[in-house]
Amino acid sequence: MPDFEAHLAHRMRQLRPSTIREILKVTAQPEIISFAGGLPAPELFPLLDVGAAAQRVLSARGADALQYGPSEGFMPLREWIAAEMGGRGVLADAQDVLVTNGSQQVLDLVGKLFLNPGDVVLTENPTYLAAIQAFQTMEARFVPVPTDGDGLVPDWLPGLIAQHRPKFLYTIPNFQNPTGVTLAAHRRRELARIAGEHGLTIIEDDPYGKLRYSGVDIPPVKHWDEAGCVIYASTFSKTIAPGLRLGWVVAPRGLFSRLLILKQASDLHTSSFDQRVAFVYLTQSDHVAHIERIRRAYGERFGVMDAALREEMPTGYSWTHPEGGMFLWVTGPAELDSLELLSSAIKRQVAFVPGRDFFPGEGGTNFMRLNFSNSTPERIRDGVRRLGALCRCL
Numbered sequence: 083m084p085d086f087e088a089h090l091a092h093r094m095r096q097l098r099p100s101t102i103r104e105i106l107k108v109t110a111q112p113e114i115i116s117f118a119g120g121l122p123a124p125e126l127f128p129l130l131d132v133g134a135a136a137q138r139v140l141s142a143r144g145a146d147a148l149q150y151g152p153s154e155g156f157m158p159l160r161e162w163i164a165a166e167m168g169g170r171g172v173l174a175d176a177q178d179v180l181v182t183n184g185s186q187q188v189l190d191l192v193g194k195l196f197l198n199p200g201d202v203v204l205t206e207n208p209t210y211l212a213a214i215q216a217f218q219t220m221e222a223r224f225v226p227v228p229t230d231g232d233g234l235v236p237d238w239l240p241g242l243i244a245q246h247r248p249k250f251l252y253t254i255p256n257f258q259n260p261t262g263v264t265l266a267a268h269r270r271r272e273l274a275r276i277a278g279e280h281g282l283t284i285i286e287d288d289p290y291g292k293l294r295y296s297g298v299d300i301p302p303v304k305h306w307d308e309a310g311c312v313i314y315a316s317t318f319s320k321t322i323a324p325g326l327r328l329g330w331v332v333a334p335r336g337l338f339s340r341l342l343i344l345k346q347a348s349d350l351h352t353s354s355f356d357q358r359v360a361f362v363y364l365t366q367s368d369h370v371a372h373i374e375r376i377r378r379a380y381g382e383r384f385g386v387m388d389a390a391l392r393e394e395m396p397t398g399y400s401w402t403h404p405e406g407g408m409f410l411w412v413t414g415p416a417e418l419d420s421l422e423l424l425s426s427a428i429k430r431q432v433a434f435v436p437g438r439d440f441f442p443g444e445g446g447t448n449f450m451r452l453n454f455s456n457s458t459p460e461r462i463r464d465g466v467r468r469l470g471a472l473c474r475c476l
């Protein structure tokens with residue numbers, strides 16, 4: 083047997099299994115109330131409509147749907163996405179849209195596109211765990227941008243750019259994962275301006291923008307991107323279903339062909355069948371009403387979790403109040419070790435994600451990410467009661 087360890091690429095030395103994936107294995111047991119995963123509510127999946135769309139695709143264009151397809155994606159779906167981008171305040175042509183296997187693949191592709199070992203990526207602090215993982219695969223170094231309740235603070239950027247010469251800034255402006263925080267409109271405009279002035283590439287990751295349940299929509303950073311600095315990624319994972327693995331990227335013209343080469347090398351193309359099913363679903367079902375149902379349910383679930391936390395958590399704990407998305411972020415007392423708390427919590431059959439792994443640098447032991455989209459209101463109340471009891475005993 084070969085000495086696999088000795089033969090592994092250098093990049094494997096710094097890669098660790100995702101804590102979330104490990105936790106999810108434990109929390110898959112039905113008796114555990116899990117606030118851990120980033121899972122949408124399965125009872126809200128549009129099962130009947132997607133089933134009807136799949137039937138229609140198979141009976142009308144079955145052979146095409148099961149054949150290889152273009153790497154760019156299924157053109158009618160790209161056109162639909164381009165129109166959708168218009169609704170989000172971004173002028174895009176179907177030719178600018180590359181269909182991907184979820185937005186996670188966009189992170190993989192942009193990592194390959196830009197990063198050599200040791201290159202710097204600017205991120206919010208904390209940031210999305212699997213983005214850290216994707217860029218770590220390319221041996222990136224992370225430099226966090228100071229962040230507050232309105233998202234990252236653009237004033238820091240000129241100094242950080244001068245000092246670290248980053249390859250790009252990765253940001254999640256809407257209902258960020260893990261904090262639920264939204265980047266304020268004036269900061270988005272400022273971010274786009276600074277990026278233009280300093281030649282900074284921005285990766286704007288927007289999986290949650292359509293899931294706003296209070297407040298008013300804010301256009302993406304790309305809306306203000308006159309200089310062509312922003313690569314925008316989004317997904318159908320939260321608005322249709324993540325199992326379809328359908329996302330997209332809108333890239334400035336000069337980069338599209340490069341991304342396309344990487345996409346081809348990676349997997350040739352995203353599933354022809356899934357793309358056609360999604361297209362038929364989007365154009366022949368009431369997708370808008372479906373998103374409205376999701377928004378209402380998540381807004382209600384956030385309200386239930388917020389009220390339960392107010393009732394159950396001892397003093398010294400605070401949490402964010404997101405206006406959309408699927409997560410809130412709890413800050414505990416400085417001495418809290420949320421990883422240790424998790425082992426006691428699992429014994430009481432409730433789970434969350436400890437904050438530590440969302441920080442690309444040091445710190446972060448006294449935070450927890452709680453998901454509110456995947457549990458019913460009853461289970462949210464019950465789970466927060468168990469969590470609160472544990473925190474009161476610390």
Ligand SMILES: Cc1ncc(COP(=O)(O)O)c(C=O)c1O
Nearest residue numbers: 120184185186210259317319329
């Ligand atoms: C910020 C962020 N980016 C990307 C993704 C990946 O989503 P997808 O299912 O589209 O790959 C997620 C999933 O939770 C996410 O939270």
